[in-house]
Amino acid sequence: MDIDWSTDGIVARRERYYAASQRKFVPFKDPLIIKRGRGQYVWDENDNKYIDLLGMNLCISVGHAHPEVVRAATAQVAELTHCTTMFYHPVPAHYAEELAATMPKGHEWVVHFTNSGAEAIDLALLMARAHTGNIDMLALRSSYHGATFGAQALTGIAGFRHNVPQLGGVTFVAEPNQYRGIYGEGVEPYLAEIKRAIDYSTSGRLAGMIIEPVQGYGGIVPMPKGYIKGAAEKVRAAGGLLIIDEVQSGVARTGDAFWSFESHDVVPDIVVVAKGVGNGIPLGAVIAKRDVAESMADKFLFHTYGANPVACAAGRAVLKVIREEKLQENARKVGGALKARLTELKDRFELVGDVRGEGLMLAIELVKDRQTKEPAPDEALAVFEATRRNGLVASRSGPYRNVIRMCPPLCLSMSDVDDVMDRFVRSFEAV
Ligand code: PMP
Numbered sequence: 001m002d003i004d005w006s007t008d009g010i011v012a013r014r015e016r017y018y019a020a021s022q023r024k025f026v027p028f029k030d031p032l033i034i035k036r037g038r039g040q041y042v043w044d045e046n047d048n049k050y051i052d053l054l055g056m057n058l059c060i061s062v063g064h065a066h067p068e069v070v071r072a073a074t075a076q077v078a079e080l081t082h083c084t085t086m087f088y089h090p091v092p093a094h095y096a097e098e099l100a101a102t103m104p105k106g107h108e109w110v111v112h113f114t115n116s117g118a119e120a121i122d123l124a125l126l127m128a129r130a131h132t133g134n135i136d137m138l139a140l141r142s143s144y145h146g147a148t149f150g151a152q153a154l155t156g157i158a159g160f161r162h163n164v165p166q167l168g169g170v171t172f173v174a175e176p177n178q179y180r181g182i183y184g185e186g187v188e189p190y191l192a193e194i195k196r197a198i199d200y201s202t203s204g205r206l207a208g209m210i211i212e213p214v215q216g217y218g219g220i221v222p223m224p225k226g227y228i229k230g231a232a233e234k235v236r237a238a239g240g241l242l243i244i245d246e247v248q249s250g251v252a253r254t255g256d257a258f259w260s261f262e263s264h265d266v267v268p269d270i271v272v273v274a275k276g277v278g279n280g281i282p283l284g285a286v287i288a289k290r291d292v293a294e295s296m297a298d299k300f301l302f303h304t305y306g307a308n309p310v311a312c313a314a315g316r317a318v319l320k321v322i323r324e325e326k327l328q329e330n331a332r333k334v335g336g337a338l339k340a341r342l343t344e345l346k347d348r349f350e351l352v353g354d355v356r357g358e359g360l361m362l363a364i365e366l367v368k369d370r371q372t373k374e375p376a377p378d379e380a381l382a383v384f385e386a387t388r389r390n391g392l393v394a395s396r397s398g399p400y401r402n403v404i405r406m407c408p409p410l411c412l413s414m415s416d417v418d419d420v421m422d423r424f425v426r427s428f429e430a431v
Helices: 006-018 066-080 089-101 117-132 151-153 188-201 226-237 260-264 290-294 311-324 327-346 377-389 415-429
Strands: 037-038 041-043 050-051 109-114 136-140 172-174 206-210 241-244 270-273 284-289 353-358 360-364 395-397 403-404
Touching: 006 284, 041 151, 066 290, 066 311, 089 109, 089 284, 089 311, 109 117, 109 290, 117 151, 117 206, 117 241, 117 270, 117 284, 117 395, 136 188, 151 260, 188 226, 206 226, 226 260, 260 270, 260 403, 311 327, 327 353, 327 360, 327 415, 377 403, 377 415
Parallel strands: 136 172, 136 206, 206 241, 241 270
Antiparallel strands: 037 041, 041 050, 109 284, 270 284, 353 360, 360 403, 395 403
């Protein structure tokens, strides 16, 4: 049968053949069919063009259909599409070396490849427990780490936690949200909560703490300077490791650093990466200090597609493109300009409570009242639907669904910035 591109056809097939768990999680009221992507743009089936402000959920880092990535991946598909790590192949080995080289100097880093972020999170959890011999983990409220049992247990948003016995040993502490955190601005009260949690809610001995340097689904919540460093000190004093989730914030996105933790004066023990590393090809990895990873040497942990040569060829091309096209610098420059422009929205629209983020990981938070900061999810939905009509693809996130989240491909250009701003202005005016 030929592919049926009609909206009715796709909707009918999804309704009939997709499980509810995969059918329901959609951003817009009406279906948006994506047919083609180039660079920072996508087109629907009627050839309407959109600025992809989401990088198709952060997977597209260096741009849709980047010729280098396409060339690397297709050449590898044609030569050898798969061999597992039971057999030896140079492409994953080179890529592991290149990923390790992105980590802080002075440590020996090793890599375990997976197919997705959640698998890598599960592995990080296992590794931390194996290495420390401890069980208890700390995680942040408003965090998202994935949909597997391990990752779900570390996820601090009710909508992503299913009604089943969750994997035990996880204690949540308040996220240091500088806009609406429960202790307000600053770092110390949030660090004090970590100490209280260790002393009163755990065995006193930790396996570790997991942190997204910029919370993604939590509504683009950047960790304030000093928080991760202070948390690491407390966690390490209790025998635990620092696990950093770079699935959304990594790969040059935040502009000032290649991995966002580098802006926080810490060296993690385990780093989890996925999404943007593969530019859309399924790829994830745990990058860990060698002695931490060695703790798992007595057990098999096998991912059939982990270290798949096609994914790793794409991953290598992504690193090369970021370097050659100076995309980290671009994320800093264009992201800074976009944030400055979006901040102007605050002067024009009362609904805009906060504009925040780092590099090309930005958000607009909508509130009914700037004093009380009461979330405005309905208004956010209305603005969001209008952005689509104005040719933007973004997403809504945050525990109150009142945050418009932007994480475009890193090749977003200065000329796109004015375009994005115009479209937001029109979208706010329409509401
Ligand atoms: N960590 C973070 C911060 C994420 O945003 C996600 C996915 N949205 C994951 C982990 C899980 O990745 P995946 O969906 O590839 O399993």
